[in-house]
Amino acid sequence: MSLFKLLKEDVDVVFDQDPAARSRLEVVLTYSGVHAVWAHRIAHACHRKKFFFLARVISQVSRFFTGIEIHPGAKIGRRFFIDHGMGVVIGETCEIGDYVTIFQGVTLGGTGKEKGKRHPTLKDHALVATGAKVLGSITIGENSKVGAGSVVLRDVPDHSTVVGIPGQVVIQNGEKVRKDLDHHKMPNPVSDRFKQMEQQIVALQNEIEQLKQGVELDDN
Template sequence: MFFGRLRKEIQAVFDRDPAAKSVLEVLLCYPGLHAIILHRIAHFFYRHRFFLVARLISQFARAITQIEIHPGAKIGEGLFIDHGAGVVIGETAEIGNNVTIYQGVTLGGTGKEKGKRHPTIGDNVVISTGAKILGSFKVGENSKIGAGSVVLKPVPPNSTVVGVPGKVVIRDGEKVGTAGVSIIDLRHDLLPDPVAEAMYAMQKTIERLEQRVAELEKQRSKPE
């Protein structure tokens, strides 16, 4: 089972990183893969209640990869952590299959409460650079989280989220992508900018108001 998952994670690197040239290179030079392998080992000890051993392994992984995954986190198959520096995944986080995470991402909690306090990430989700997903809720499958977004609420499936706090700007094909997407869309650079769109709408409104004011001033200046 361990080696079967390892094969899938190596294949995930080739599927999602065009820079990967050989299996040996992936095994030796990809810290995201190293972090996942060490997490699998740490999680085994964590499930068998060897908590200190599990934490020591996770801290060793953090030291050599700059990726911190708590040994209690549950991770599915085909996870790809690209570059990975600064990634933090909390104790009760759950990650589905074929998820892609870029550097600087945090799957964190929002307080000191016990029990489930970290997010659940559905299958085929892409979480872009620097995004923070904080709290015990689910990000639905086939969704994308834009770079630098701070997500504090559940995300429906097939959605795109951008902004601080994060807002759903695309969902199920309504300025919202395509429902039922089976291919993982890694184009996290092609996301809507709701702030820019709001500024553009405001600019057009101001232009219309200025035009109307000018028309009224002309009417007022005409001789009786």
């Protein structure tokens, strides 16, 4: 595929994902996510030709103007959409498939100073919501979603939804996941666990009260 056609697709996907987009001119001139992806495609081409310094300069200039940092070595597929984008960080060995969407504040990072593949892989149609952190050489499966603010440290199967810290799968088993994530309606496994603990504490308190009453009756 030609570079021009690839850049055109980067504009087309905005209209698929963002209802606020009004015209191509507006997208081309004002969408920082599009600018960052375009700059990365040029930087990545330089990186592949081993012009590492030039590639790094392009990525840092893009970071200065867009607030989005994408390492030139990251591999990004077609129709990649960064919504808003400020604070997004994408590491060197990330591999991002086609039709992937991420929101502002997302980190696709590593977990240390290990060599080799140390950043996440996002398969086709994955979605990572606002402020989520996906860390390490893990895979987010096809059509899977990461909820806002989640921290994901393990692989996520295809057609799954992950929420919480650490991230836990809450929807799985091949269920089709749509790309209209309602962030405020996501299940919260951490909160559910606290509720279970509260119920157990109340049950224990009741048992203790019953035991106390039994001891008092025996004394009498």
